Amino acid sequence: MKYQDNITEVASLQPDYLGFIFHHQSARHFEGTIPQISDSIQKVGVFVDEKVEFISQQIEKHKLSVIQLHGHESPEICRLLQSTNAKVIKVFSIKDTFDFSVLEPYEEVCDYFLFDTKGKLPGGNGYTFNWSVLEQYASTKPYFLSGGIGLDQVENLKQFQESNASKYCYAIDINSKFEIEPGLKNIKLLKEFKYRLFSNFDLIAKVTYNGIRKTTAKDGYRPHIEFENIDFKTSGSQYFINKQGEVNSNETQIAFIKIVSTDFFNKKLFDGIKFKFYEGPSYIGQGEVLEVLNKKLEK
Known part of the structure; x- marks a missing residue:
């Protein structure tokens, strides 16, 4: 999220989380003030290989309840950030295969994993990975499913939700497929996605x-x-x-x-x-x- 009015509009749809990217190299880099939104919506700060001090400052300034680490952050960095009382999401990128053993050092130092599509950028690449890879997920830690999810994936998501691979899928993360431009979300598409996926309409x-x-x-x-x-x-x-x-x-x-x-x-x-x-x-x-x-x- 990037623009104040757009943040308010998206918040009116009552998502569980709203993400704000604090990464200067990103076209979605957030520099403003987050408007007042419902306390039921958790504000997520997204960071890429930033120093603990900077992340802590943004947590305090914007009252972030969750931090999402999209770079090469070590387990020790995650452990230090847990002391801020913000929930920690550690991101891992997948394409066709993935070595799930790399998760083991992070098991005790983060609250969630997030699986995104491996690409040139740390997120927002606009295409999906092979979700069947998650059938090999051996952890019990809840995870976020991300990576190029759009309206055209609704039926695939419903099928995924019925599969064993989704057992610990905690949330679905959407971004670039619902944008008019980087950081500006299309409310109509978001609303249609929400209704198609979660509501029992006829x-x-x-x-x-x-x-x-x-x-x-x-x-x-x-x-x-x-x-x-x-x-x-x-x-x-x-x-x-x-x-x-x-x-x-x-x-x-x-x-x-x-x-x-x-x-x-x-x-x-x-x-x-x-x-x-x-x-x-x-x-x-x-x-x-x-x-x-x-x-x-x-x-």
């Missing part, structure tokens, strides 16, 4: 509210929905992936939809099916299904 749809509804429809709004050629109405909560999390009258937005009751559909939905939605008896808009996420509903 549909993605294009929705348009007409002028009858006079107030803004916000995330969680639940109108009645009537699909074409299906002879009953249901209702569904809508969550809009634009960064405002809302849609105004006569405006079209992309929404994730959670159907309240799916029992009656009997595999009748398909990509492209159209629908109308109502507030009470009043018709207030229409939509088109872009993707059926819940395969139990798919024709």
Whole structure:
């Protein structure tokens, strides 16, 4: 993270961690003041072969609760930094193979490992490594999975979460695939990633509210929905992936939809099916299904 307004916007999505890079050679180097964000979000300082004194100063200045070490820091450096009371994440880079024995000296001096893709830069290279390598992970220390993770990896991540390799996967670290430019995150993409990976939505749809509804429809709004050629109405909560999390009258937005009751559909939905939605008896808009996420509903 780099820009104040963008930090506030990303924080509104309630991530568990927000990272700030303190490395002058990085295009994401952070030099500002971190704005006020929720206490539930842990601020992570990312460092590359910095002196303990400098890292300690940044912990104090920015109230960092976690430090991520992305260089060649020794176990002794990690041990010294543990005395700051910040949690310590030690990063290791992987491509196709990895010697997990290199982790052993760090077991007692850091709180988490982070596995990233080996590349020219210490992070932010934009491509993934072979996650199956983690099937050989013998430690019980929780780890962060990182390295070029984007929207196109959502299905792979879901499969990974079901595998033995993910047993000690504690968090997923995302960065460059969600940027407009280095340090400036795309809120729409972040929101879509969060909804696709962690929320149990049934549909993605294009929705348009007409002028009858006079107030803004916000995330969680639940109108009645009537699909074409299906002879009953249901209702569904809508969550809009634009960064405002809302849609105004006569405006079209992309929404994730959670159907309240799916029992009656009997595999009748398909990509492209159209629908109308109502507030009470009043018709207030229409939509088109872009993707059926819940395969139990798919024709």
